[in-house]
Amino acid sequence: MSNVVVVGTQWGDEGKGKITDYLAQEAEVVVRYQGGNNAGHTIVFNGETYALHLLPSGVLSKNKVNIMANGMVINLKALVEEIEGLKSRGIDNINLKISNRAHIILPFHIELDGAYEDLAGKKKIGTTKKGIGPTYTDKHFRCGIRMGDLLDLDYLKERIENIVRIKKISEKVEISAQKIYNEVVQFSDIVKNMICDTSLLLNEALENGKKVLFEGAQGIMLCIDHGTYPFVTSSSPTAAAVPLYTGVAPAYINNVLGITKAYTTRVGEGAFPTEFEDETAKTIREVGHEYGTTTKRPRRIGWLDTVVLKYSKRVSGINGLSIMLLDVLTGIKTLKICTAYKLDGEIINTLPSIVDHLELVEPIYEELPGWDEDITNVKNFDQLPQNAQDYLKKIEELTKIKIKIFSVGPDREQTVVMEKIL
Ligand code: GDP
Ligand code: IMO
Ligand code: MG
DSSP states (O other), X not given: OOEEEEEESSSXXXXXXXXXXXXXXXXXXXXXXXXXXXXXXXXXXXXXXEEESSSOTTTTXXXXXXXXXXXXXXXXXXXXXXXXHHHHTTOOOOOEEEETTOEEOOHHHHHHHHHHHHHHGGGOOOOOSSSHHHHHHHHHTTOOOBGGGGGOHHHHHHHHHHHHHHHHHHOOOOOOHHHHHHHHHTTHHHHGGGEEOHHHHHHHHHHTTOOEEEEOOSOGGGOTTTSSTTSSOSSOOSGGGHHHHHTOOGGXXXXXXXXXXXXXXXXXXXXXXXXXXXXXXXXXXXXXTOBOTTTXXXXXXXXXXXHHHHHHHXXXXXXXXXXXXXXXXXXXSEEEEEEEEEETTEEESSOXXXXXXXXXXXXXXXXXXXXXXXXXTOOSGGGSOHHHHHHHHHHHHHHOOOEEEEESSSBTTSEEESSOOO
């Protein structure tokens, strides 16, 4: 296969960064296709830990083209800080290309994100407050500012004056065209040589048989269309969104790797059927360092939910799984896997569209015995304890998706590939 989409199958933080970095060693082009610095993708190798928020996870591998595609929303200050941060650690020459059609997060978007959350009080979404929702809103309202606008400062000024006019009618925010212009152009010298038509570049790469890796952010349960609305992000992480968010033909997208934690986590508010909070959950949180990469909030913990995985498979065409953080389950006596839900006395196998109904579902569990052996140095499937093998086989049986990779620690080396991806 000459390309693959890496997509989170749960509520984000499944380990997409780790796997994208791992697969990037084989790829020639790595593309982040949506979201912004609400994402936090962690990569560990050579004893160093990197947390990327905006840059594609190919930046730590040599000689890759790294693309930030049109589906992204970009905070310029955060981007420049991320680029400088890598430079200070000896990583430059990241060969970054930024779509001229990607949208820019403006300071008032961030302010509004916080203000909307405060206004919502108890009903808040629990966003990352990075301005993601307001920026995608303005994109769809057709008043957004795009990266390519930086290449024509007169046009940029016009666009900023337009958005300020609109915001003055509809919002009570303090807003000045000159301030926004200054804020945006101060980064122009650093980024302007990177801005181009990345769709053109990508199509050329694909036509020439180059290996392309598409890196999603968030997870399908946070998808604006298919997620647990309204407790979702404002873009779609699904593989279906890749053609739109990158400007390539849908026919190219047929290899989709679903990144899946061996259990489930969620940050922010919203229904979470398999959530539990007891000593085992606390252990998982501590052993798995389940605290947000971006916001540092403790992540909510739940058992693996195959209703969610089957749903993600259906809406995103997943044909392989990468099971992450398997090592975190070591030492747990009994493991539970959710196989279906019960709602109003009826068994259901999918997610209801109304989030209040999802709050009411009772998960039906199958229990499996755990294992005590340290698996962090395991190099192949046969080296896993029998109970860990059975746990993986059960996931395959319930989801009917082949497990192609499993991961037994955060390091690049702690990755077991059972079927070649690229
Ligand atoms: P992403 O947003 O999907 O890229 O995931 P995050 O980086 O936000 O969260 C995943 C966390 O799990 C990070 O701290 C990773 O370093 C860590 N991680 C990834 N794979 C494994 C694994 O197999 N075992 C353990 N123990 N940690 C892992
Ligand atoms: P990665 O790519 C986990 C969640 C927020 C909140 C909801 C909306 O690291 O997996 P937003 O700021 O996007 O408007 O917040 O989505 N969220 C994430 N949760 N991982 C992420 O990214 C997330 N990005 C957004 O916590 O519930
Ligand atoms: Mg993350």
